[in-house]
Amino acid sequence: FALNIIVVGETGTGKSTFINSLFSSDIYDGKDSPGISNRIGQTIQVEKTRVTLVEKGVQVRLTIVDVPGFGHYVDNSNTWESVVAYIDKRYHEYLEREMSIKRDLEGYSDDRIHCCLYFIAPNGHGLRPLDIQAMKALGTKVNVIPVIGRADTLTSDECKEFKEKIRRELKDNGIKLYDFPAENENDVEDEEHDSKRNGRHKDGEDGKKTPVNSLIPFSVIGSSTFVDTRDGRKARGRKYPWGTVEIDNPDHCDFVVLRRLLLRVHLSDLMDVTNDVHYENYRVEYFGK
Amino acid sequence: FALNIIVVGETGTGKSTFINSLFSSDIYDGKDSPGISNRIGQTIQVEKTRVTLVEKGVQVRLTIVDVPGFGHYVDNSNTWESVVAYIDKRYHEYLEREMSIKRDLEGYSDDRIHCCLYFIAPNGHGLRPLDIQAMKALGTKVNVIPVIGRADTLTSDECKEFKEKIRRELKDNGIKLYDFPAENENDVEDEEHDSKRNGRHKDGEDGKKTPVNSLIPFSVIGSSTFVDTRDGRKARGRKYPWGTVEIDNPDHCDFVVLRRLLLRVHLSDLMDVTNDVHYENYRVEYFGK
């Protein structure tokens, strides 16, 4: 499996740290990453990092494209267009290979972007105009999954309210998001459902599952440091004077849920939808010109 | 005493909540404040709230001007100019009154802005281009005090590093800040100095005082909710699943220090510098034209 994810959002929303946490190691340190860095717009750059993970015995070659500088400037008009152009270019390369006479579709790597994690700043008010414009444009091009970065700045109540507000705004603005396939028993495990973080409580013993859609946008916390947990383990977390956050604690954030949905449960669906829907749209539009 | 403070910074940096915390009551609830709201630029609005506080027996009539919408848009070019224009207009009104034949300088209120609290988003990277442009422009017009909003998103180490980075950037960009007068014994109390939050520890028993300049930018946390403290009191704070922040705990942030410097220690100096330096500069420039 080769999964390509692009991570987009304002500077300082915790994207680099999240990427590190996803890899379970500090391969990627953001600004001086060993990955390939190149300009895709006047001020926008992308940084690519590749790593191979083994998820429950399945080897996943994960490529993450980070877009530092997005939303950073005084005037951010059209910065999302560079990102859309980057995604289109990957479709174009694939198309050219498909159309070439002597083609070798098995032997080469699929560089198309299978998923776009859009990081929303935890400002408590809702989506910003930049977020709305960017997600609107991206939603028609790639599987967009909205994420609240640095979610440890929100209390459980604020997190629940913020998620509801964002879901409303996403709907009101007609933003197309990745549609998570219907849940089966394995998708979201019990201790994640009962997380207080999402305002849910054990529904008695009927094991009632909370749909993934009520978790969106996923609240994530990332960390490149290890802390001592209460039960004596070492876990990725953030140590504050008033307490310690553990990123893999479902009461603290949805990191574990998101990681599993991306790298295990919906890995193939993300690739299928990209191929059957987004790439097809690109082909139709391309030949239609 | 009548102190006028303008609070500037990106949306979601915690300005309204900070204002509430300063008042020790929920007089001001940000967007639907009973204060006077009016447009000062195409997209920029100001909201004014007035309240009378009693600080150690001294009555202070505090007026806070909030600038919601600042830094909120896709294109924020020149939004700070509306703020500078607002400040200039207050100098202009004062000048007109000073120059009028039948004047009554005792009987009316001084609406000039004595202090500008500039809220920096705790993004961990440093100042944004918007912050640099805005503070550069504001620094020559009014007493600017930089503040890190929502500082509970930073660990003690990150906070210390972030402050150092910001101080360097402020200096490198030649940004003029309010110069705190030399400290005397009363200015910063011991328990605030020894705060781990600022990377300081008790210097033995010599009671060595840490200068205010090493606290800048002040890290603030605001709250409009009360929480139960460990010693059974009710205090303003934020309750997370991993612990409870108390805004008046010097190990958690500089809220208490900032509040005291603004409303007690340097209250008259802020007003004096505004009158003797900033207002004089305005007069000179005005007559020079």
Ligand SMILES: Nc1nc2c(ncn2[C@@H]2O[C@H](COP(=O)(O)OP(=O)(O)O)[C@@H](O)[C@H]2O)c(=O)[nH]1
């Ligand atoms: N509170 C909090 N801070 C974080 C989190 N993730 C990263 N940070 C900090 O936020 C700052 C910016 O993080 P970074 O990952 O570089 O953000 P990016 O600009 O979006 O790539 C750094 O100081 C990080 O240590 C998080 O989940 N919670």
Ligand SMILES: Nc1nc2c(ncn2[C@@H]2O[C@H](COP(=O)(O)OP(=O)(O)O)[C@@H](O)[C@H]2O)c(=O)[nH]1
């Ligand atoms: N973590 C944290 N959140 C805060 C703090 N102050 C306010 N907030 C939350 O941040 C959001 C925006 O706060 P607000 O005061 O309206 O920000 P403003 O837009 O700058 O006026 C709200 O959800 C607040 O509850 C703080 O000190 N720390």
